[in-house]
Amino acid sequence: MSQKKNNGSLVTKINSSDVRVFYDQTEALHGVNLEIYENSVTALIGPSGCGKSTFLRCINRMNDVIEGCRITGKITLDNEDIYDKGLDVVQLREKVGMVFQKPNPFPKSIYDNIAYGPQIHGLAQNRQEMDEIVENSLKKAGLFEEVKDRLNSPGTGLSGGQQQRLCIARAIAVNPEVILMDEPCSALDPIATAKIEELIHELRQNYTIVIVTHSMQQAARVSQRTAFFHMGDLVEVGDTDDIFVRPEDKRTQDYITGRFG
Amino acid sequence: MTDRNMAKAARLKQRYAAEARFKLYGKLAIAAALSAVFFLLYTIFTAGYSAFWRTQIQSEVTLDANFLKVTPQSSNEELARANYLGLFRKNVVENNPDIKSRSERRDLIQMFSESAETDLRDLVLSDPSLLGTTQKLWFLASSPVDTIVKGAAPRDIEEERRVVSNLQLRLLDQWTAEGRVGSTFNINFFTRGDSRNPELAGLAGALAGSFWALLVCFVISFPMGIAAAIYLEEFAPKNRITEIIEVNINNLAAVPSIIFGLLGLAVILNFFGVPRSTPLAGGIVLSLMTLPTIIIACRAALKAVPPSIRQGALAMGASPMQVVLHHVLPLALPGTLTGTIIGLAQALGETAPLLMIGMFAFVVDIPTSPLESAAALPVQVYLWAESSERGFVELTAAAIMVILVFLVLMNLLAVIFRKKFERRW
Numbered sequence: 001m002s003q004k005k006n007n008g009s010l011v012t013k014i015n016s017s018d019v020r021v022f023y024d025q026t027e028a029l030h031g032v033n034l035e036i037y038e039n040s041v042t043a044l045i046g047p048s049g050c051g052k053s054t055f056l057r058c059i060n061r062m063n064d065v066i067e068g069c070r071i072t073g074k075i076t077l078d079n080e081d082i083y084d085k086g087l088d089v090v091q092l093r094e095k096v097g098m099v100f101q102k103p104n105p106f107p108k109s110i111y112d113n114i115a116y117g118p119q120i121h122g123l124a125q126n127r128q129e130m131d132e133i134v135e136n137s138l139k140k141a142g143l144f145e146e147v148k149d150r151l152n153s154p155g156t157g158l159s160g161g162q163q164q165r166l167c168i169a170r171a172i173a174v175n176p177e178v179i180l181m182d183e184p185c186s187a188l189d190p191i192a193t194a195k196i197e198e199l200i201h202e203l204r205q206n207y208t209i210v211i212v213t214h215s216m217q218q219a220a221r222v223s224q225r226t227a228f229f230h231m232g233d234l235v236e237v238g239d240t241d242d243i244f245v246r247p248e249d250k251r252t253q254d255y256i257t258g259r260f261g
Numbered sequence: 262m263t264d265r266n267m268a269k270a271a272r273l274k275q276r277y278a279a280e281a282r283f284k285l286y287g288k289l290a291i292a293a294a295l296s297a298v299f300f301l302l303y304t305i306f307t308a309g310y311s312a313f314w315r316t317q318i319q320s321e322v323t324l325d326a327n328f329l330k331v332t333p334q335s336s337n338e339e340l341a342r343a344n345y346l347g348l349f350r351k352n353v354v355e356n357n358p359d360i361k362s363r364s365e366r367r368d369l370i371q372m373f374s375e376s377a378e379t380d381l382r383d384l385v386l387s388d389p390s391l392l393g394t395t396q397k398l399w400f401l402a403s404s405p406v407d408t409i410v411k412g413a414a415p416r417d418i419e420e421e422r423r424v425v426s427n428l429q430l431r432l433l434d435q436w437t438a439e440g441r442v443g444s445t446f447n448i449n450f451f452t453r454g455d456s457r458n459p460e461l462a463g464l465a466g467a468l469a470g471s472f473w474a475l476l477v478c479f480v481i482s483f484p485m486g487i488a489a490a491i492y493l494e495e496f497a498p499k500n501r502i503t504e505i506i507e508v509n510i511n512n513l514a515a516v517p518s519i520i521f522g523l524l525g526l527a528v529i530l531n532f533f534g535v536p537r538s539t540p541l542a543g544g545i546v547l548s549l550m551t552l553p554t555i556i557i558a559c560r561a562a563l564k565a566v567p568p569s570i571r572q573g574a575l576a577m578g579a580s581p582m583q584v585v586l587h588h589v590l591p592l593a594l595p596g597t598l599t600g601t602i603i604g605l606a607q608a609l610g611e612t613a614p615l616l617m618i619g620m621f622a623f624v625v626d627i628p629t630s631p632l633e634s635a636a637a638l639p640v641q642v643y644l645w646a647e648s649s650e651r652g653f654v655e656l657t658a659a660a661i662m663v664i665l666v667f668l669v670l671m672n673l674l675a676v677i678f679r680k681k682f683e684r685r686w
Contacts, residue, residue, distance in 0.1 A: 062576060067499065093578035100576075104569035106588060116587070117577045167573070174578065 010037040013178065013208045014059060019073035021054050021063065028054050031073065032234045034227055036178075041200060041209045043223035043240065045216060047260065050229040052212045056180050059210065060096040061089050077178070094121050097171030101183040103163035105155035105170070110147050113155040113166055114138065117174040133173055141169035142199055161192025168199065172207070179203065181211040185218065197222050216256055220244050228252045305665070309658025312447060315460060316402040316410040318373065319441040322352045324385060326392040333389040340389060345381040349373075360428075368426050372433070374401035374460045376449075399443065404459040404652035406433060410442065414651050424651060450659065454625045455636065455644070459652025462645070464660055466627045470540050470620065470635030471609060477544020477631050478551055478608050483601055485548075486555030487590075490597075493556075494563040495585050514553035521549050522617025530618055538619040540631040546614045551604040558600020562593035595682030599675045606671040610664065612639040638664050 014036040021029040029051045036042050044052040054063065061082065063069045075082050082092055094117075105113050114134040117123075124130035134151070138144035143165045147158070155166050164184055171179055181200070185193040200209060200222045213219050219226050220240060227237040228249070236249045247253040254260055326332055328351065329343040350370050354360070360369055377400045384398070385391060405424040408414040410433070414424045425433070436442050453463030489510075497503045525546035529535050535542045566589050574584040615621070621640045628635040636644065638660065645657040 060576060062572065065575060065581075090578045090580055093576060098576035100569060100572060102569060104567075104573040106570065106573065107592065116574075116579075120577070120579055120583055120587075170573075170577065 010040065012036070013038040014075065014077055014210075015079075016055075016058075016075045017073060019055065019058060019071065019075060021051070021058065022070040022072075023066070024068040028232055029058075030232045034234055034237060036208060036210060037225065038208050039204060039206070040225060041204050041211060041223040043219035043226045044210065044212045044229060045214075045219050045226060045255075046229035046235075047255065048214075051232045052227075052229040053182055055229070055234075056182055056210060056212050059178070059180055060093050060098055062098065064089065094174050095176050096178040096180060097174065097176035098180045099164070099167050099171055099182065099184045102187050103160055103167050105158070105163050105166050107154065107156050109152045110138075110155045110158070110166060111151040113170050114173045117170060121174055123174060137169040137173040140172055140203070141165045142195065142202075143169055159192070161188050161195060164188060164192070164196060165199065168196075168203075172203070176207065178208045178210065181209065183212050183214060186214060193218070216244070228255065230255070305658050305661050309655055309660075309662050311411045311413065312450060312655035312659035314444045315447045315449070316407040317399045317443050317445050318402050318406075318436060319397055319399050319443070320353060320373075321356055321395060321397050322349065322381065323395040324348070324381075324392050325351075329385075329392070331392065333392050335389070337386060340386055341382060343382075343385075345385075346378040349377045349381055357432075365428055368428050369432065372403055372406050372425075372429050374403050375458060376401050376461055399445070401460055402442075404650065405429075407460055408651050409433065410444075411655075413655065450656070454627050455623055455641065456625060459648075459650055459656055462653070462656055464638070464641060464663060466624050467636045467638045467641035467660070468663075469627045469629070470543075470624070470640075471637045473540035473628060473631040473635065474543040474547060474615075474620075474637055475605055475609060477541055478547040479601070479605060481545065481548040482551040482555055482604070486552050486601070487559050487597060489552075490556045490559035490563060491585055491590065494560045495589065496581070510553050510556055513549075514557065517613075518550060518611055519613040519617065521546050522614030524549070525614060525618045536632060536634075538622040538634040540620070540628065540633075540635050540637075542618045543615050543620045543635075543637060544631060546618055547608040547611060550611065550614070551601075551608050554604035554607065555597065555601050558604070559593060559597040562596025562600070563589060565596065566592045595678055599678045602671050602675040602678070606668050606675075609667060609671070610639055612637075612643055615640050616643070638667075 012035045014034075016032055016034045019029060019032045020027060032051075032055055034055075044056060046052050057063045058071060058075060059077075059082075063071060071083065077092070077095065081087070106116065108116070111134055114137050115124075115130055118130060118133050124133055135144060138147065143162060146162060147166075155163065158166060164187075168179075168184075185196050188196065197218065200211065203209060211219075211222065223240045225237065226240045226243040228235045228243065228247075228251075230251050236243065236247060236252045238248075243252065244256055247256060325348060328348055329345070331340055331343050353370055353373065354366055357369060360366055380398070380400060384396075402410070405414070406429065409416050409423075409425055409430070416423065416425075416430060420427050423430070433442065449461055449463045451463060451468075452465050453461060454466030456462040493503060493507065525542060529542055529545050530537055535545065570588050570592070571584050574588045575581075579587065615637050620635065620637055621644055622634040622636055623644070624634050624636055626633075642657055642660045642664065645653045645660060
């Protein structure tokens with residue numbers, strides 16, 4: 001496995017060592033060691049059921065709510081163990097936001113969708129500050145111009161692509177350090193997908209992004225690093241250019257050339 | 262070859278015939294159900310509509326201050342204590358000088374309702390200056406006279422079997438000819454409590470009793486039901502124990518109501534010492550019956566909220582309780598309320614458990630709190646249906662009409678709620 005560093009400018013944000021996930025007795029992940037660098041986009045690719053989503057959901061401990069799910073090994077965020085007993089999962093999720101496969105805005109107004117996170121984490125002292133957070137988040141997600149006149153209309157009334165950008169805006173409203181994206185474009189048309197990809201590109205300046213995707217073209221377009229999962233194993237990880245041009249493992253090569261998956 | 266085609270055609274014909282028969286059976290079943298409903302409503306309406314008006318008789322009354330031993334300057338207390346019944350009887354007898362014998366005079370007086378006394382008192386109290394004047398006033402007829410006027414009791418039979426005497430019948434016809442017999446809206450039915458006299462009996466006591474009982478029932482079962490549903494649906498681990506609890510809750514909804522009544526009698530009255538016959542005790546018993554309905558409705562509504570909403574909120578860093586209170590419960594509330602209203606409508610029509618805890622008290626006063634003895638609407642129907650007096654027949658039907666109106670309104674509310682707030686994902 002190659003983990004190349006480009007002239008030392010990359011800082012490790014998340015480090016996982018020997019992470020194993022069990023659903024009841026079945027082992028879904030067989031010891032994943034993966035470093036994720038700050039302010040870069042890391043793509044997790046692999047065929048269905050390979051464990052890439054499971055790994056993603058370990059990073060903000062969303063697997064905690066699944067009954068019978070057990071995790072061993074260690075994941076650190078800024079050198080802090082996120083499975084430490086003393087760590088509050090709510091604070092972890094404030095730092096690690098998530099965007100889901102299907103856009104899932106709350107059935108509330110666009111404004112309230114964005115304001116919900118800052119509200120429960122107490123990030124705004126008054127209405128004016130909240131207005132600023134909402135506006136900035138929508139601007140960062142590239143949605144502000146489209147919805148500025150109807151902030152009070154329901155978020156569920158937007159188009160699919162707009163809903164997904166609303167979910168991204170919602171995630172960045174609490175000012176996270178990491179954004180996890182679980183196949184964020186799989187329910188969207190190509191134009192909406194292009195907008196999201198462009199957005200991911202911009203967000204990389206300020207956030208560390210981990211994205212699960214089924215589309216290898218998308219992984220190639222948006223990510224700097226790519227990790228290939230297969231049957232619960234992390235097969236290969238490296239710079240995206242290397243993975244797609246010079247895969248080291250036979251399975252990786254078979255997958256990216258479309259021989260299976 | 263032709264044989265096979267013919268057999269095929271015959272089979273096809275048979276299939277069409279079977280289909281047509283099947284449709285006909287369905288239509289017949291619906292027709293039977295509809296006619297049963299129509300027959301029920303028709304019977305109740307024809308028996309009960311007359312209860313909404315009452316026969317009254319006009320009579321001249323001299324408000325004799327000397328007889329009452331009061332003056333216009335007397336205090337209200339003195340005015341209230343005066344002998345109005347005596348005054349009324351004296352006037353009625355004097356108006357009919359040809360009636361001499363004691364028993365005939367009694368017949369004459371009994372043509373009027375007992376309410377004449379209070380009517381006169383209220384009149385004098387409201388305007389003492391009327392003392393000494395002679396007024397033409399309308400008085401409520403007694404129930405036997407009322408039933409004869411409405412044709413609810415036969416008049417062309419021998420005197421012993423008739424509800425009124427020959428003399429009363431003769432007087433009634435005479436007064437009718439003079440235009441002194443009229444009818445008025447039966448306001449008593451909606452403003453008064455129960456009474457031994459059908460013309461004075463009202464539903465207000467039972468309405469208040471049912472209101473208090475349902476209020477107690479709602480206050481207990483709504484928060485408890487929601488709390489239980491949230492815990493079971495959102496927090497409880499899925500294991501054998503919660504499974505057993507679930508099965509038991511579902512079974513609870515099917516327990517015969519009389520058993521809840523027995524439980525109420527044994528536990529709520531005898532063990533906890535809640536006062537008997539009160540809406541408080543009734544409401545507690547009814548809440549036991551409403552609880553499973555609310556829990557089941559609330560759980561179904563919670564289940565219908567898509568998991569993506571919960572995940573979205575969790576990923577935003579909401580605690581499990583915040584997820585439920587901020588997102589899931591508000592979305593599940595319309596469905597829960599619909600279930601609650603239907604549960605309360607069931608409770609409104611429930612009779613057996615209330616009989617067990619003694620909510621069949623004969624209560625003249627309208628209860629003003631859940632701690633006073635009271636009857637409930639269906640129990641009042643039961644009580645009136647048991648009465649032998651003819652005048653209660655129409656009251657029973659009228660009370661059933663009132664219950665039906667409330668049930669229809671509550672169910673309508675539930676339907677509107679569902680239509681208005683239902684969300685599809």
